[in-house]
Amino acid sequence: MLNQLEKELRISYPETYKTLYANGMLDWGETGTGWIKLIFPKLKLNPPLLLFAEDIEIWDPITYKAGIAEIMDREVYDIAQKYRFVPIGKTGGGDLYVLQYDLQNGDNIPVTFFPHDECMAEVLANNVQDFIFRQLLEAVREIDDYVMFYEEEEETMKINLNNQLRTHRPYLTTNQIAILENIYARDVFAYRYKLPNGHEEEAEGLVTFEEVEEILNREIGFVHLNKQFDYTV
Template sequence: MTPQDIEKKYGFEFPLLYKQLEAEGMLNVGEYGPNWSSEVYPKLKENPPLLLHSYDFELLTLEGVNEEIKQLRDPEDYRQIRKEFKFIPFAQSYGGDHYCFFLNEEKNGEMPIVFLSHDAVEADYLAKNLQDFIFKMFLTDMAYFDNEDVSDQELKNNLESMFRTHKKYLTHQQQDILQNILNREIIDYEISFSYGNEEAKGLLTDDEKNILLNEIIPFDKMGTSFEYSDEE
């Protein structure tokens, strides 16, 4: 299956960047199955496809994209998505929520990325387009080194490998920022919440990450959400 097959079937067009990523092998994650982690992942690790090492992100194959679109548009689907909303999922969280292109707000071939939660029946705006979303995911991964199964150094190595295969898809400004952060040492810091502080570690702080997001990829809807279903 190709992106063009899906476009023809459902009557829309993917962003040009997504089709470029597909043409250049960046959407090739192999076939998911019980042996994917042990047999497929090691072969992809050194030349990561789209956001392979990002936290809570699992890229859908094109066959998976086709199946998930069909599921989301099924009148019998438990989420009961309003007919006026057109979501095109391209990845999912480990809990089964979806990262989607939001077709309703397409402009000049670009469309926002939203996170479709199946528990809260809400869609959260993440970035105004796919390029900015990739940059945002990098910054987020760089700010939170919280995988207990992988050493801090391996997490940094994974980010460096991912940056090498992804940088051509980012702006020069985005590339420079990420490269400078990758040159840093890992730091310990605290994140302030209403209930108190939590310890964290990464290559930049949560506050610095948020400042960079607002400065480099401003989007007035980032961090806002809307209900996509009338179901409670």
């Protein structure tokens, strides 16, 4: 079915994405009012793609075929002709994560954040693998009872994180796995971080915003990392 969708959309999904689909990692179960009570408890034992990430709902490409086709329709979204976006997921607020085919370099197709209510997009990673690593890392910067992996006991929370890392190992590099293992082994600690306006906020996590930025620049840095651009021009 994915092959047929590729033909219809006239694209070729990255090999990592195809493997995720073939392995059932893009299936979050049937959504609806009963998801959190009926589906989530089973999923967290063997987490599908980015179940415990910061703010993302993965799209099964077949289920969300209409939504994918919609963003590729330039009469629906005001996207300049030079850009080519294919959605792979969305945030709770309706913003999208997309594969950006116009930046494809060999086997690497960058993943970009595409907001639905403003015109500035941001490139997040050079490929799906690095995007997964980034999401797993950023998910533990701020830990509170709003995150999906939160549990009353820190030990149980760590079980959720390590279950996710276990199911995601095949899609990460050895070095990325080692970094995440090291961070997940830490105790939760409190720290302060600066906002763009200069103000400071308090947070609790396994890693600071500053350390995450340093790791990302070192491990997944490429020419377009964190580049922001107006997708309407």
